[in-house]
Amino acid sequence: MNPHNKSIDELKEVAAQVRRDIVRMVHAVNSGHPGGSLGCTDYFVSLYFKVMNYSTDFKMNGEGEDLFFLSNGHISPVFYSTLARAGFFDPKELATFRKLNSRLQGHPATEEGLPGIRVASGSLGQGLSVAIGAAQAKKLNKDNSLVYVLMGDGELQEGQVWEATMYAGGKKVDNLIATIDRNGQQIDGSTKEVMPLGDLRAKFEAFGWHVMEANGNSFETLLPALDQAKAATGKGKPVMILMDTEMGYGVDFMMGSHKWHGVAPNDEQLEIALQQLAVNEAADY
Amino acid sequence: MKEYKYTEKKDTRSGFGAGLLELGRTNPNVVALCADLVGSLKMGDFIKENPERFFQIGIAEANMMGIAAGLTIGGKIPFTGTFANFSTGRVYDQIRQSIAYSGKNVKICASHAGLTLGEDGATHQILEDIGMMKMLPHMTVINPCDYNQTKAATIAIADYEGPVYLRFGRPVIPIFTDPNQKFEIGKAWMVNEGTDVSIFATGHMVWKAILAGHILAEKGISAEIINIHTIKPLDEEAILKSVAKTKCVVSAEEHNRLGGLGDSIAQVLVKNTPLPMEYVAVNDSFGESGTPEELMEKYGLSENDIVDAAQRAISRKQA
Secondary structure, three states: OOOOOOOHHHHHHHHHHHHHHHHHHHHHHOOOOHHHHHHOHHHHHHHHHHHOOOOOOOOOOOOOOOEEEEOOHHHHHHHHHHHHHHOOOOHHHHHHOOOOOOOOOOOOOOOOOOOOOOOOOOOOOOHHHHHHHHHHHHHHOOOOOOEEEEEEOHHHHOHHHHHHHHHHHHOOOOOEEEEEEEOOEEOOEEHHHHOOOOOHHHHHHHOOOEEEEEEOOOHHHHHHHHHHHHHHOOOOOOEEEEEEOOOOOOOHHHOOOHHHOOOOOOHHHHHHHHHHOOOOHHHOO | OOOOOOOOEEEHHHHHHHHHHHHHHHOOOEEEEEOOOHHHHOOHHHHHHOHHHEEEOOOOHHHHHHHHHHHHHOOOEEEEEEEHHHHOHHHHHHHHHHHHOOOOOOEEEEEOOOHHHOOOOOOOOOOOHHHHHHOOOOOEEEOOOOHHHHHHHHHHHHOOOOOEEEEOOOOEEEOOOOOOOOOOOOOOEEEEOOOOEEEEEOOOHHHHHHHHHHHHHHOOOOEEEEEOOEEEOOOHHHHHHHHHHHOOEEEEEEEEOOOOHHHHHHHHHHHHOOOOEEEEEEOOOOOOOOOHHHHHHHOOOOHHHHHHHHHHHHHOOOO
């Protein structure tokens, strides 16, 4: 069971709250990665407030629960906010993001014991392998729940991703739903300019994956896609969702540009962003 | 000098294989992963009995480390197997982030360490692995000395919760430790009590240290020989107790002089009781092709090198 199981209207409210958290968190420490966090907010909210079966009483082994791994760890703000809003820890703790003695490290870590995090990520390209291992353990344990993993599109330039892609297809890891945040942006520019990714559908299909595409910034399309992805598991192929998102989604001046990958808004920009993300201010951390 | 007799010689990697086989029978959570070197790592017997608990990863060591990290989340105890070079240098960042920093219970089992890999040459002869692994917080580093000890260590690390680097090798060497020994992580093993010099040796160099001890005895020198099978955590107590008596030190390892066992011991001495110390190690160079014996001779890792180092250390003692 998903502990929240929210309607689309409720999901939209949660997503606005999470986006407020993101811009406030990175503004407060003048560092962090708002662009990808905002772009993936609807995906995170879908998983944690509708799709995944899990308990907020965090156990590392996640027995009988769906597991989520974040490979592109730099979008930690959306991960932390989602976990807090879902009930893993008090949203007040979001105020410690990137500060000394915090459990909310710049990139996700297990070292400080933050509930909801099962592996450190930040150095790119490693999450898919870890997710495969967790999925294989579930099979050994006869645990029918699923493993989700999110990667960035720029991250596909790391060689380990393709080692893992070959393994999951070749060894039929079919209790795994991977998603690529296809926002077309990376630090030095667009993926097209920096390192063209080519035909991702054809690439993953050639490696033996079941490949789907979805708009990651619309619950109306994303939720059915996630349902279809679930339905595609258990059939001998790992599942890949090529999820199109817009970096910075929800804050107009942050949208569509790689410039907000790793830059925090200033005071004035924060005010404008929060006006655009107006929900219940009283719920801010 | 205590006599160590042996009737048989075997490679330490076979000790790993035997230990893994036993774990397969006794611990249902133990799983094994290999990157296309099943025969070299002697994993065949485990695989035959436990095919469902074995993961053939192919030639993709980075992916193997990640998958191993993931398997721990479901309560498995993964033992990864490949050559020491591909177990460490090739995958340092994967070990650092997904295993060590993430506190994952992965056992990184590394064969063909050091020069004694032989003819394959320097691309495969890693001499920096102990240094890389001991620098990682949370990592335990073990380098046992013979077949029996490697088997015992393999079994022992399954019961220890946390990442471990287990280093062993290819050459066939005397089996001189107890087949029924209980392996204690972090507890140095007294090989021979002596009074003139402390020789701290690890891995294949322990047998060489015993040979050196006999040569030294003929020269009237009483060598204390201690097997430091666990380089991290280091048994500082055993080291300090020994040097309090002998007042000089030789370290012996099949590894680069920089960053290995010797440096760990030197740190203990500097902090507690500065004393003359000599290194028997590879002098900051890569290896090359050759037989294991030729290489150990050329790179200064023979019993005679230990003897010379012991005499140098003794001569530096303050009267």
